Amino acid sequence: MNQAYPQSNDRSAPAPIGEPIIQTESSRELSEDATGKNKRQSSSLLSTLSWPFRQFARMAEWFFGIFSMIWLLTICAAIPILQFITLGYLLKMSAEIVQQQKLRAGFVGIRKAARIGGFVLGTTLVWFPAFSSSGTFQDAQILLIDPDKLRPYQINLTTIILLTIPYTLWAWIRGAKLRHFLWPAPLRFFRSVGKRKTYLNAIEGFWAFVASLQLKELFMLGLRGFLGTAAWLLIPVLLCIGGTQLPGILRVLSPLLGLPMLAIVLIYLPILQTRFAVEKNFSVFREVKAVRAIFKRAPIALWISMLLVWAFALPVYLAKIQLTPREVFLLPTVIFVIFAWPSRMLMGWAYGRAEKREKNRNTISIWLSRLAIIPIVFIFAGVVFLSRYTSWYGDWSLFEQHALLIPIPLLGG
DSSP: OOOOOHHHHHHTHHHHHHHOOOOOHHHHHHHHHHHHHHHHHHHHHHHHHHHHHHHHHHHHHHHHHHHHHHHHHHHTTTTTHHHHHHHHHHHHHHHHHHHHHHHHGGGHHHHHHHHHHHHHHHHHHOOOOOOOOHHHHHHHHHHHOOOHHHHHHHHHHHHHHHHHHHHHHHHHHHHHHHHHHHHHHHHHHHHHHTOHHHHHHHHHHHOOOOHTTTTTHHHHHHHHHHHHHHHHHHHOOOHHHHHHEEEEEETHHHHHHHHHHHHHHHHHHHHHHHHHHOOOOEEEEEEGHHHHHHHSHHHHHHHHHHHHHHHHHHHHHHHHHSSSGGHHHHHHHHHHHHHHHHHHHHHHHHHHHHHTTOOOOOOEEEEEEEHHHHHOOOHHHHHHHGGTTSSSTTGGGGGOTTTTOOOOOOOOO
16 A cells, blocks of 8 residues: 555656646747747738838839830831731720720730830830940040040940840840849849759740730731721722722712712721621621611710710821821821720720620610711711822822721831
């Protein structure tokens, strides 16, 4: 009996030793939880504090993307063949609005345009010292005869160029975003400049970005849209041109037939183009009855959108009065892009309203919209007809139907 107690005490002896172990593990878990909680709280606080700056950065990027997209479309619109990319983009804008039923869906590829704009702007900023030094060196060549006095300018220019080339290439390899030009990331440079994977990733990223632009799709969409629209406009435009080219009585009859035909065609083409952009089926250019059915489901919205299509097309005719000098040869296409963008978005919005409705609107609104669209298209057709007397290219300027097609670049001599 007396020996049992010590044994029982010995058996229970490890218990006090185990208690600190349990407390240590639990305290460690508690400290880890507290640390993780503190990290989450600090990250949440940082996220909250940085939210306004991130939103401002995204908004600035978006506006910069709008500016960049306008210039990208302007450049493409001024170059033959690439003009179809501009037309394809405008058609895609309308299609995206119809498919997503959101007006903001018309801003297609704005972030990508911002990246291209950042690439151009960043490269220009990086090379600005070299351009400035080059101008100084050229001035020194004119003013200084002594080669010894000219040599410092030459060394300065050479040094700047030798430093700018690797700086630019490193920014391109990292992704060519604007921030890559502003900060060279020297630590990353020394860690990855000698690795083959760095250059392979840059090449793969470049081609992946080019593929994401969908240039081939935009080109084909613009080309097919151009052909379908031009087929409708060909006969009315030729008849209008015949008013000055044909002999005798045909000179009188030709515009009398061509002008009303052009006005009637203008009623259908905006809806036909938008429907083609949505369905991507060339046969829709033959389906006139479908246009009437679509118009009945949203007559007021389509009337408003077509009114703005023709109104926004008028400013370009002012730029066609005189041959555009080479120094400002992009001016007509800038005006074209700035005014065509909202008109295409409104057409997508109106067509989208018609597509989501299953029933026609009331008869009064349908007939009022039909009657209201007639004077608008006749006025615009008259402006187009008279533009041959104010345009530099005369009768052949009637083929420059920039409201529906692409602006032929008005390059000065």
